[in-house]
Amino acid sequence: MNVLVVGYPKSGNTWLTRLVAELLDCPVGGFWNQPDNLEIAIEGKDRKSNFTVYKGHHTFEKIKQDIDINYIIYIVRDIRDVVCSSINFFESLQFIPKNEIETLIGEIPKIRKAYSNIVGMKSRSIDAMIRTASDGDVSISPWFSTPWDKHIESFRDAGTLIIKYEDLLLSPESECIKILSHVDCPRSNRDIRKAIKNQSFAVKKREFSENGQASKANFMRSGKSGNWHSYLSKEQALRIENRFEEIMRSLEYIH
DSSP states (O other): OEEEEEOSTTSSHHHHHHHHHHHHTOOEEEETTBTTOOOTTOOOTTOOOSOEEEEEOOOHHHHTTTSOGGGEEEEEOOHHHHHHHTHHHHHHHHOOOOSHHHHHHHTSHHHHHHHHHHTTHHHHHHHHHHHHHHHOOTTTOGGGSSOHHHHHHHHHHHTOEEEEHHHHHHOHHHHHHHHHHHTTOOOOHHHHHHHHHHTSHHHHHHHHHHTTOHHHHHHOOOOOSOTHHHHOOHHHHHHHHHHTHHHHHHTTSOO
16 A cells, blocks of 8 residues: 655655654655655665555645545645755755856855855845745746645645644654554554654664765754744745745644
């Protein structure tokens, strides 16, 4: 039985995909409908189960014919944090060297990041992501084809189980119980707590570092919510809240 964990990019998809697979004691098969994609969430190939968990960023229209709604789990995260989590992607995308010195800077990630902050690249990256989340932009990535609110609404209207990233951080056991009930696969409280611990940010990052999987360790950034307070200007935060006011209120991100 295939289970799909789907959500807008940078919403905690990788974490929830691994957690669901750990709860079901099954492998992560990869990225949905992309068998050649070396998806970073893949793990647990030695687990034996009737389930296989996949990760995706697809719109509902793209997958509604492929999988039963009862086996789709949608993760949503505060769009203000999504924007901030995406800025490294946009910084690398927008870095255009103007001379030999900047070309050299662009080839050294740590120096490039510091330089980007100095010249205001971070703010421009945030503005680019706000525009992308607001309007969609396939030139950035096919997974940004749909505005953030429309992406969520298509799944919510279809009756998909919605898991909030922030609730998963605050009350992981209760959220895991919801997930297991949704896919009709009961587990003991002990098994649930074990799965949560095994997939916790600290344990997983340490595991990757000790196993020499630097790219996976680096992919895991802060594992927190509310980081947007340190990144967004008041004007940027207000722009986001005005654009997405209705759905942010319904999801209780603003009141």
